[in-house]
Amino acid sequence: MLLAIDVGNTNVVFALFEGSDIRARWRIATDGRRTGDEYATWLLQLLAMEGVERSAISRIIFASVVPRADHNLTVLAQKYFGITPIIAGQGAAEWGFEIDVEQPHTLGADRALNCIAAHALVGGDMIVVDFGTATKFEAVDFNGAYKGGIIAPGINLSLDALVGKTAKLPRIAIRAPETSSVIGRNTEDQMLIGVFWGYVAMMEGLIERMKAEIGRPVKVVATGGLAILFDQKTDIFDVIDADLTIRGLQILADRAGET
Numbered sequence: 001m002l003l004a005i006d007v008g009n010t011n012v013v014f015a016l017f018e019g020s021d022i023r024a025r026w027r028i029a030t031d032g033r034r035t036g037d038e039y040a041t042w043l044l045q046l047l048a049m050e051g052v053e054r055s056a057i058s059r060i061i062f063a064s065v066v067p068r069a070d071h072n073l074t075v076l077a078q079k080y081f082g083i084t085p086i087i088a089g090q091g092a093a094e095w096g097f098e099i100d101v102e103q104p105h106t107l108g109a110d111r112a113l114n115c116i117a118a119h120a121l122v123g124g125d126m127i128v129v130d131f132g133t134a135t136k137f138e139a140v141d142f143n144g145a146y147k148g149g150i151i152a153p154g155i156n157l158s159l160d161a162l163v164g165k166t167a168k169l170p171r172i173a174i175r176a177p178e179t180s181s182v183i184g185r186n187t188e189d190q191m192l193i194g195v196f197w198g199y200v201a202m203m204e205g206l207i208e209r210m211k212a213e214i215g216r217p218v219k220v221v222a223t224g225g226l227a228i229l230f231d232q233k234t235d236i237f238d239v240i241d242a243d244l245t246i247r248g249l250q251i252l253a254d255r256a257g258e259t
Contacts, residue, residue, distance in 0.1 A: 001016055001017060001018055001023070001052070001056050001057050001058060001059075002016070002017040002057070002058070002059045002060070002061065002250060002253055003015075003016055003017075003057050003059070003060045003061075003081075004016075004017060004060075004061050004062070004246050004249035004250055004253065005060070005061070005062035005063070005073060005249075006062070006063055006110065006113070006245050006246055006249060007030060007062065007063065007064035007065060007066050007069045007073070008030060008065060008066075008110060008132055008133065009030060009065060009066065009132065009133040009134075010029070010030055010132065010133045011027045011028065011029060011030055012027065012028050012029075012030050012069070013025060013026070013027045013245075013246060014026045014027070014028075014043060014046075015243070015246040015249075015250075016047075016050070016052065016057075017250050020250060022243060022246070023050070023052075024046075024050050024052075025243070025246070026043075026046050028042060030066055030069070032066050032067075032068030032069050033068070034069070034072060035072050035075070036072045036073070036074075036075030036076040036079055036080070037075075037079075039072065039073065039076045040076055040079070040080040043076070043080075044080065054080065054081055057081055057083070058083070059083065059086065059253055059257070060077040060081060060083050060085040060086065061085060061086040061087075061088060061093065061249050061250075061252065061253040061256070062077075062085055062086075062087060062088065062249075063087075063088035063089070063109035063110065063112075063113055063245075063248075063249060064109060065108050065109055065110055070087070073085065086252075086253055086256050088109050088112070088113065088249060088252055089109055089112060091256075092255075092256040092257075093252050093253070093255070093256040095112050095116065095252075096116070096252075096255060097112075097115065097116065097119070097143075097144045097145055097146065098143070098144075098145035098146065099112075099145075099146045100145050100146060100147050100148070101146065101147070101148050107146065108136075110130065110132070110136075110245050111130070111136055111138055111146075111149070112146070112248070113244075113245045113248030113249055113252065114128045114130050114136075114138060114221075114223060114244050114245055114248060115128060115138055115140050115144070115146050115248075116144075116248040116251055116252060117241070117244045117245070117247040117248035117251060118138075118140060118221045118239075118244060119140055119144035120247075120251055121221075121239075121241065121244075121247070122219055122221055122238075122239055123142070124142050124217070124218075124219055125140070125141055125142050125214060125216050125217065125218045125219070126138075126139075126140045126218060126219050126220070126221055127139060127140075127207055127210050127211070127214075127218055127219075127220045127221070128140060128220075128221045128222075128223070128244075129203070129207075129220065129221070129222045129223070129224075129227070129237070130222075130223050130224050130244070130245070131154065131155070131222070131223070131224030131225065131226040131227055131230075132154060132224055133154050133156075133157065134151050134152065134153060134154050134157070135151075135152045135153070135154050135155070135203075135224075136149060136150070136151055136152075137149050137150040137151075137152070137206060137207070137210065139210060139214060150206055150210075152202065152206075155174055155195060155196075155199045155226060156174065158195060158199070159172070159174065159195050162191070162194075162195070169187070169191060170187070170188060170191075172188050172191050172192055172195075174195065174196065174226070174229070175192070175196075175229070176196065176229055176232045176233055177189075177192055177193060177196055177197065177233075180233075181193075182197055196233075197233075199230075200230060200233055200234050203230070203234070203236060204234060204236055207220060207236050219238040219239065220236055220237050220238050220239075221237070221238065221239045221240075221241065221244070222237040222239070222240045222241075223240070223241055223242060223243075223244035223245060224242070225242065227240045227242065228240060228242070
């Protein structure tokens with residue numbers, strides 16, 4: 001089995017693969033100070049609950065946008081599984097596609113993995129949208145080359161800024177509004193309209209501009225937990241895959257095993 005680990009700014013996602021199928025997935029809050037021993041205490045219990053022996057794991061791959069976590073995940077792999085992990089973007093697990101931007105080395109691991117997975121699963125010219133701590137928009141051409149993108153504040157960051165910088169506005173939950181009205185009748189509804197419909201308008205506007213600039217038919221692929229929420233109120237997405245980043249790790253691990 002393959003253990004794939006995606007370290008984001010907010011959460012670390014662990015996924016257990018049998019072939020190309022995800023058998024289990026777990027997540028834990030990102031903390032760069034968390035040691036390999038702490039990861040192991042948590043993970044080994046979850047594996048046991050799933051009925052999986054640690055010896056069943058033969059490969060481990062991880063990608064990280066939190067450099068401080070890299071050493072601790074390497075310790076986890078080596079000390080508790082006896083495996084030298086594959087690190088996404090390095091050695092045999094190089095990205096394997098053209099990064100056609102001014103500073104190729106600055107492309108985040110999560111964004112690269114989304115490009116790999118979307119190209120493998122969907123193909124053609126694409127815009128890949130990932131709803132995370134930040135919302136990223138990636139332009140990927142029909143050859144799988146990364147042509148550039150957009151980074152915008154995530155919707156929760158926007159809400160945090162709104163609430164944190166005002167004295168009387170309450171904390172609200174992000175959800176789809178019950179109506180399509182954009183004229184709120186109370187403070188909480190007005191906040192939800194501003195955050196939710198404002199975010200939808202931002203996405204629709206940026207994607208429309210990206211499509212016009214690309215100038216060819218484009219499919220829009222979305223990932224991240226909020227993709228399904230927004231899909232209730234907009235028709236801009238052609239494909240939604242909540243596991244896109246993790247699937248990119250699985251594809252990369254298989255490629256690395258073939259070299």
